[in-house]
Amino acid sequence: MTIPGxxxxxxxxxxxxxxxxxxxxxxxxxxxxxxxxxMLNAVNLTFVSYARMLNDVGGQVDVFFVLVVAAAEVVVGLGIIVAIFRQRATVTADDISSLKG
Amino acid sequence: MMLAAISIPQLIVFVVAVAIVGVGGVGLLAAKHTVHSALFLVMTLFGVAVLFIEEGAEFLAAVQVIVYAGAIVVLFLFVIMLLGVDRVEVPAFVADRNRIVLAGVGVLAVLVELFYVASGAWSSGAVSQSGSLSAGQNVGVLARSVFTTYVYPFELTGALLVIAVVGAVVLSKRLIGRREVDR
Structure with missing residues (x-):
């Protein structure tokens, strides 16, 4: 028997x-x-588990799309981090508070 | 209990993979250097890929290693290199004790709820909407689904990737322009 989902x-x-x-x-x-x-990987693992448990290919297709979106998100996010670092020379979240008001 | 019914090799692979994922995840959080965090991230991603294979998602496991452990972590490492490798955050965690405790309580509440859901039945009894997974080889089934049922979302992800690339270029380009104006 396989490992329970x-x-x-x-x-x-x-x-x-x-x-x-x-x-x-x-x-x-x-x-x-x-x-x-x-966190994204944990969700992917859940998707794959449910795909196996329900014998439904939809779960694995979703993981496919999550991977693509994660790649795009990392590209833009790291671009923003580099842009912030160039202007303020910090990558600490507490120091980036211009929008705090 | 159910333990006796599970085949031993699968159990061993599962336990080892979970150990890799656990050590990688905790190491990522605890590491002082950002580079070490990135390497622990690779470790976790490999562990998750092993779990994918054990669940019969061979294609996703391959993509996980190539795209995540290959491309995304390299991107992280490049940015860490750009920002300076030897930079160590003196207090790695936020200074506010209350914030850490509150974060822990919140995460625990979510975990309890998730465990409650996970310990339920094998499935909710939902009916498959997008085709059976065991209809053939994993790659073939996945490809047929992506290129027929989900072909429009698939094309949209292509557009999304182009937007991301253009966005990243614009983000770095505009800053250079502004700096020249400042001078």
Missing amino acids: SWYLVVAALLFGLGAFGVLTRRNVIVMFMSLEL
């Missing part, structure tokens, strides 16, 4: 929690970004 879901949930905690607590914007990738 719920085990994968638990692993994915833990990975998502780890990523969420990283986004909320780390100060470096790049590490926050990487934690975001962790």
Whole structure:
């Protein structure tokens, strides 16, 4: 018998929690970004688990699209980080507060 | 319990992959240097790719390694290189203790809810809308679905990638122009 799907879901949930905690607590914007990738991967794992559990190809197609969107998001996000760093010489989230009001 | 029914090799692969994912994820959060975080990210992505293979998603596992561990992490490493490798954030985590505790409580609440959902039945009884996964080879089934049912979203992702590339170029280009005006 194969591993039960719920085990994968638990692993994915833990990975998502780890990523969420990283986004909320780390100060470096790049590490926050990487934690975001962790969360996206956890969701991908959930999609693949449910695709297997429901025997539905839709879950895997969704992961395909999530991968593409994640690639685009990383390109633009890192571009913004580099642009911010050029102007203010910081990659710490606490220092980037111009929009705080 | 159910443990006896699971084949031992699969269990070993699962446990090892989960260990890799766990060590990578915790290492990413705990690492002082950003470069180490990026390398731990590669480790996690490989672990998730192994889990993908164990779940029968061979194509996605390959794409995961090529696109994520290959392209995206290299992009991260390039940006880290641009911003200075030896830069260490003295307090890696936010200074506000309350914020860390609140983040932990919030994440725990989400986890409890997710565990509650995950420990339920194998499926919700939903009926497949986009075709059966076991109709053939993984790559073939996926390709047929992407190029027939989901062909318009697929074309849109192409447009999205072009927009992202143009956006990244514009982001760096306009800044150079402004700096010249400042002088």
